[in-house]
Amino acid sequence: MTNTEIVEETIAFVKETLQGAEGGHDWFHIQRVFKTSLLIAKDEKNINILVVSLGALLHDIADAKFHNGDETVGPKLAHTFLTSIQVNADVIAQVIQIIENISFKKSLEKTTPNFNSIELQVIQDADRLDAIGAIGIARAFNYGGFKNRALYDPNIAPNLKMTKEEYKKSSAPTINHFYEKLLLLKDKMNTKTGKKLAAERHQFMMNYLEQFYSEWNGTPLERNS
Secondary structure (H helix, E strand, C coil): CCHHHHHHHHHHHHHHHCCCCCCCCCHHHHHHHHHHHHHHHCCCCCCCHHHHHHHHHHCCCCCHHHCCCCCCHHHHHHHHHHHHCCCCHHHHHHHHHHHHHCCCHHHHCCCCCCCCCHHHHHHHHHHHHCCCHHHHHHHHHHHHHHCCCCCCCCCCCCCCCCCHHHHHHCCCCHHHHHHHCHHHHHHHCCCHHHHHHHHHHHHHHHHHHHHHHHHHHCCCCCCCC
8 A cells, every 4th residue: 555545544534533523623623734734844854744644634533532531542543543554563653652742731741751753743733733823713612612611701710830630621711721722832833834833823812812802891902003
């Protein structure tokens, strides 16, 4: 099986597996991350495009938040699938490590990461880019609605020092999520391309929040033109 055929088989598998998934973690999220990963990878040297492609396509094949917090489901499902289509064992190992290390909550752990390949950095940037900007805002509120969370509550302050477990169990209003994660991502980008794209999307979120608070408080917006 050629690399192109492997990628095509994986796309078909992901589409089928994620049918009916929550709108912020569905096939279209995967597709955006896949495309952005390939875009970022163009500016990187000595990179394995097959690993990038498979890692991007399978990074959210079974997000732990939809599996009772079990972080082993995704890696196991990806490993079983890649083995079934006879992907090289070394490639499989790299893809599994990417799935296990890509998430934001992983960065909340106090231990030092033991895996940090350029392929992971590229996909991580692409995944984080999809969490910010216009689509990131849409995804945040879509998931908040899915979990029946408040839009905003002035009496509930963002928790800026959450542990990984606190983050996983949080049920705070969606606006808090901006401060607890989304606004932090710009400074967590790995690649030059990722940093450039993140700066634009970060500013969009800042403008959005300014507009949000203006409308919430019924006060005029005074943004410099």
